[in-house]
Amino acid sequence: MAGADPVIRRRAAGDPERLPSSLHPVLRRVYAARGVQAHELSLTLSDLLPPSGLLGIDAAAARLADAIERGEGIVVAGDYDADGATATAVAVLGLRALGAADVHYVVPDRFRMGYGLSPALAQMAAATGARVLVTVDNGIASLAGVETARALGLAVIVTDHHLPGPELPAADAIVNPNQPGCRFASKALSGVGTMFYVLLAVRAELRRRGAFAVRPQPHLAELLDLVAIGTVADVVRLDHNNRILVEQGLRRIRAGRMRPGIEALLRCAGRQATRLDAQDLGFALAPRINAAGRLDDMRIGIACLLAPDLAAAQPLAETLDRFNRERRDIQEQMQLDAQALIEDAGRTGLCLFHPDWHEGVVGLVASRIKELHHRPTIAFARAQQEGELKGSGRSIPGLHLRDVLAAIDARHPGLILRFGGHAMAAGLTLKAAHLAEFAAAFDATCAAQLDEVALERLIETDGPLDAHELNLDTARALEQGGPWGQGFAEPLFEGTFEVVEARGVGSEGAHVRYRLRHDGGLTVTAIDFGGASRLCANGRVAAVYALSVDRHQGSEALNLRIVHLRPL
Numbered sequence: 001m002a003g004a005d006p007v008i009r010r011r012a013a014g015d016p017e018r019l020p021s022s023l024h025p026v027l028r029r030v031y032a033a034r035g036v037q038a039h040e041l042s043l044t045l046s047d048l049l050p051p052s053g054l055l056g057i058d059a060a061a062a063r064l065a066d067a068i069e070r071g072e073g074i075v076v077a078g079d080y081d082a083d084g085a086t087a088t089a090v091a092v093l094g095l096r097a098l099g100a101a102d103v104h105y106v107v108p109d110r111f112r113m114g115y116g117l118s119p120a121l122a123q124m125a126a127a128t129g130a131r132v133l134v135t136v137d138n139g140i141a142s143l144a145g146v147e148t149a150r151a152l153g154l155a156v157i158v159t160d161h162h163l164p165g166p167e168l169p170a171a172d173a174i175v176n177p178n179q180p181g182c183r184f185a186s187k188a189l190s191g192v193g194t195m196f197y198v199l200l201a202v203r204a205e206l207r208r209r210g211a212f213a214v215r216p217q218p219h220l221a222e223l224l225d226l227v228a229i230g231t232v233a234d235v236v237r238l239d240h241n242n243r244i245l246v247e248q249g250l251r252r253i254r255a256g257r258m259r260p261g262i263e264a265l266l267r268c269a270g271r272q273a274t275r276l277d278a279q280d281l282g283f284a285l286a287p288r289i290n291a292a293g294r295l296d297d298m299r300i301g302i303a304c305l306l307a308p309d310l311a312a313a314q315p316l317a318e319t320l321d322r323f324n325r326e327r328r329d330i331q332e333q334m335q336l337d338a339q340a341l342i343e344d345a346g347r348t349g350l351c352l353f354h355p356d357w358h359e360g361v362v363g364l365v366a367s368r369i370k371e372l373h374h375r376p377t378i379a380f381a382r383a384q385q386e387g388e389l390k391g392s393g394r395s396i397p398g399l400h401l402r403d404v405l406a407a408i409d410a411r412h413p414g415l416i417l418r419f420g421g422h423a424m425a426a427g428l429t430l431k432a433a434h435l436a437e438f439a440a441a442f443d444a445t446c447a448a449q450l451d452e453v454a455l456e457r458l459i460e461t462d463g464p465l466d467a468h469e470l471n472l473d474t475a476r477a478l479e480q481g482g483p484w485g486q487g488f489a490e491p492l493f494e495g496t497f498e499v500v501e502a503r504g505v506g507s508e509g510a511h512v513r514y515r516l517r518h519d520g521g522l523t524v525t526a527i528d529f530g531g532a533s534r535l536c537a538n539g540r541v542a543a544v545y546a547l548s549v550d551r552h553q554g555s556e557a558l559n560l561r562i563v564h565l566r567p568l
Contacts, residue, residue, distance in 0.1 A: 006456070006457035006458060006459045006564060007458050007459070008459050008494060008544060008564070010463050010494075011033045012033065013032065013033055014032030014033045014034070015032055016032040018032070019031055019032060020038065024473070024481075025469075026469055026474050026478065027477045030481070030491045043244045043248070044248075045248055047240075048241060049184065049186055051204070053183060054177060054184045055174075055175070056179070056182075057175050057197065057198060059172070059173040060157045060159070060175050061198065061204065063157060063173060064132065064134070064205075065205040065209065065211075067100065068095070071102070072102070072131040073103075073132070074095055074102065074103050074131075074132045074133075075103075075104045075106060075128045075130035075132070075134070076088050076105040076106070076134050076135075077107075077122075077125055077133055077134070077135045077138070078106070078298070078302065079107065079136065079137040079138045079191070080107060080108060080110045081233070081234070081290055081298075082230055082234070082285075083192055083234035084107070084138065084293075085107075085292075085301045086230030087136035087194075087195045087230055088105050088302050089302055089305035090136075090199070090226050090227060091103075091136050092105055092306060093223060093306065094196070094220060095199070097218035098202055098203060099211065099215075102129075104125075104130060106124045106125050107297075108121050110293055110294075110359070111360075111384050114418070114429070115138065115427065116138040116145060116420075117133075117149065118144070118145050119145055119147075119148040122145045122148040126149065126152040130154065132155045132157065133149050133155070133156050135157070135158045135159060136159050136191055136194075137159075137160060137161070137162075137190075138160055139160045139169060139171070139174075140158060140163075140168070140174070140179065141162065141165050141169075142169055143169050143170075146170060147169075147170060150172075156169070157174075158174045159176070159194045160175075160176045160191065161176060161189050161190055161191050161194050161236075162178070162191075162421065163420075163421075164179055165420075168180075186239055186240075188237035188238075188239050188242055188487070189236070189242070190230055191230065192230030192231060196223060196224075196245070199220050203217065203220060221248065221252075222252075224245065224248045224249040224252055226262075226305060228246045228247075228248070228249020228278075231246050232281040232483075233290070235424065236486060238278075238483060238486055238487050243483055246278055250276060250483060253273050254274050256273060258273065259305055260307050260308065260313040261307045261313040261317065263310060264307070264313040264314045265288050265289070265304070265317045266284070266285070267314070268320070271284050278482055278484060278485050282485070288321055289305070291323035291326075291327045292319075292323055294323075294364075295326060295330075295360055300320065300323075301320060304316035327360075327364075331365060331368075334354070334357050334358065334361055334362075335368050335369070337354045337356075337357070338354075338365050339372075341354065342369070348376070348443055348447040349375065349404075349439075349443040349444075350369060350376065350443075351377075351435070351438065351442055351443070352365070352366075352377065352380065353380040353389065354381075357379070357380070357381040358381060359383065359384075362381045362390070362392045363394070363425070365379045366379040366394045367394045370395070374396055374457040375446075376394070376395045376396055376399050376401060376442075376446050377393060378391045378392065378428070379391065380435065387431060387433070388417065388431060389430055389431070389435060390427070390428075390429050391428050392425075393428070394424065395424045395425070395426075396450075396454070398449070399446060399449055402421045402422060405419040405428055406419075415434055415437060415441065416428050416429070416438070417430055459492065459544055459563065460489065461492045461494045461544055462491050462492060463494065464493060465495065467518055467520025467521065470520070470547075470558070472556060472557065472558045475548060475549045475559075478491050478547055479548070490546055491547070493546070495519070495542075495545070496519055496543075496568060497541055497543055498539075499515075499538050499539060500516060502515075502538070504532055510530055511527060511529050511530060511531060512532060513525070513527055514527070514560075514562070516541075516560070525559055526543070526560035527560070527561055527562065529561070529562075531565065534565050536565060540568040541565055541567055541568060542565070542566050543562055543565050544563045545560040546560070546563060547559075547560065547561075
């Protein structure tokens with residue numbers, strides 16, 4: 001599985017003639033291949049889909065406006081990942097900006113309480129004295145939790161984006177683009193994006209009631225730095241609407257108009273705000289926020305995002321950075337364990353368990369094994385509840401992971417205790433004694449849904465670049481043409497080169513720095529991160545690469561980032 005070369009396939013070309021000729025010709029070609037329409041080139045806030053398209057948003061806005069006008073306490077029930085943390089911070093900051101005088105938040109302990117609004121978390125929420133509970137990035141499957149909250153006298157507004165089960169919670173209002181009957185065009189909205197939309201609707205409702213006749217209307221766009229991080233962190237599809245949210249958030253960060261907590265995290269990560277892109281959100285900021293929920297308490301991450309100034313934010317950011325370093329060490333050992341567990345190359349769906357694995361890191365291990373072997377993977381750890389396992393899974397294109405779990409649950413009632421998630425990521429809990437039975441069912445269900453083509457690792461490219469296109473202007477145009485990410489793939493190109501020079505760089509020479517001569521005669525520099533195992537010291541090579549702008553001490557240069565390399 002892991003040793004086979006990926007299939008390199010050129011992305012189907014679109015029709016560049018439908019796009020303005022003023023675009024850089026390579027960017028125009030790339031956009032056309034992704035089906036971008038001319039009206040989708042604009043990424044301004046005025047291009048966002050209107051909140052009115054979300055089913056239930058009017059009822060949610062009216063109830064929250066009532067709470068603000070009456071001075072009722074509001075409590076936000078969050079989640080312990082980066083989407084949930086940013087959604088919690090957006091809810092707290094946005095509601096306060098809109099005039100809510102008493103806003104609290106509660107977050108479940110990943111290890112004791114598990115995901116979502118459980119009855120125990122509902123009791124914690126009620127203990128704050130609030131009258132209205134708002135879930136963010138969870139709640140659509142929290143039937144018992146919502147019931148408990150309402151029995152305790154709380155009005156419940158569910159804001160979520162996860163796929164619902166056969167029964168919806170009996171909440172006062174539900175806002176979820178994926179709930180039955182919702183015609184909102186962006187089904188890929190994240191948890192933080194959904195909450196941002198609710199705030200827009202609350203502001204509109206308060207405006208209708210005349211609330212801003214005597215006080216300024218808050219600028220909710222100030223929250224878009226957090227919205228951008230949560231959207232990228234949750235790896236939702238970057239459709240046009242999500243690209244607007246991410247791009248606008250990035251612009252705020254690059255301009256220095258960011259939350260102090262984000263500035264502090266950037267300092268810890270050694271990243272400059274002026275050069276930030278969507279990949280930095282996903283690989284520098286999100287892991288540090290996530291580390292709190294994986295190893296300790298997500299309230300530390302939320303506190304960092306809510307910090308009023310840099311002095312308060314910096315020590316929290318440094319704690320998150322330390323958690324992230326610890327997480328990396330734990331993950332490295334777990335990945336070695338996981339590789340040793342994979343023996344049967346004939347399996348389609350992989351289920352892995354080790355008694356020493358950390359419950360908060362299994363999702364990262366599943367993701368890495370999925371990438372290495374191109375197989376749907378679920379990694380399990382012991383749960384706090386005696387005799388139970390908690391699993392976190394990652395899928396490959398062509399397999400809807402949550403639907404697979406639903407199918408297994410239907411065919412084997414009682415085998416899975418709890419489950420939920422998305423097409424590409426899901427979580428579940430089962431009895432440890434049922435692991436072998438579940439692993440067999442998971443493998444069989446995956447095998448029934450994935451053919452040989454789907455099981456081949458695939459790298460899609462935008463074709464070759466001519467020598468006159470392989471330059472800094474093209475790299476700049478592609479950089480500015482983002483944000484790139486899930487569902488809006490970063491442009492990759494293919495070509496053949498002569499190796500002029502190759503040398504190991506980084507810790508223990510794990511990366512390789514190349515000088516490559518293009519067939520057109522141009523010599524370029526390239527970096528192959530983690531490419532020591534496929535080092536090509538000389539001769540001709542076929543490469544798949546991305547263009548990047550290498551900035552150093554005020555100067556800019558073209559650099560290729562190698563994605564795949566093989567000798568010819």
